[in-house]
Amino acid sequence: MKQVLQIITNYLQALERGDYEAILAVFENDGVVHSPIYGTRQASDFYAELFRDTSASEIVLLNTFINPYDTSTGAGHFRYKWKLKSGAMTTFECVDIFYFNANGKVKEMSIIYDTFPGRVNQSE
Secondary structure (H helix, E strand, O other), X not given: OHHHHHHXXXXXXXXXXXXXXXXXXXXXEEEXXXXXXXXXXXXXXXXXXXXXXXXXXXXXXEEEEEOOOOOOEXXXXXXXXXXXXXXXXXXXXXXXXXXXXXXXXXXXXEEEOOOHHHHHHHHO
């Protein structure tokens, strides 16, 4: 259980820094990300595109959750302040749900947030 919390924390710190290698280190080689904006993608492709679109990020972790019946699933709830390369800025609450393999690597992650604020800011 403690390992899951540490992986989620490490992931969010790497996301905030825009550290592509550190992000991929938490995923298995064929790990997948389900994103409301970018769709379902291999983690390597998803983060390459996300970091290309991002000029800065600020993340405040609000909560972490672990399924008490299945510790191969966990979630991080955070506030994400996202500055796009275009200069547009958006802030939203997000939940990333992590599904781990037996070796503690993320095999799949689902991102859940309301995309409306980001779509409005991108169109301005």
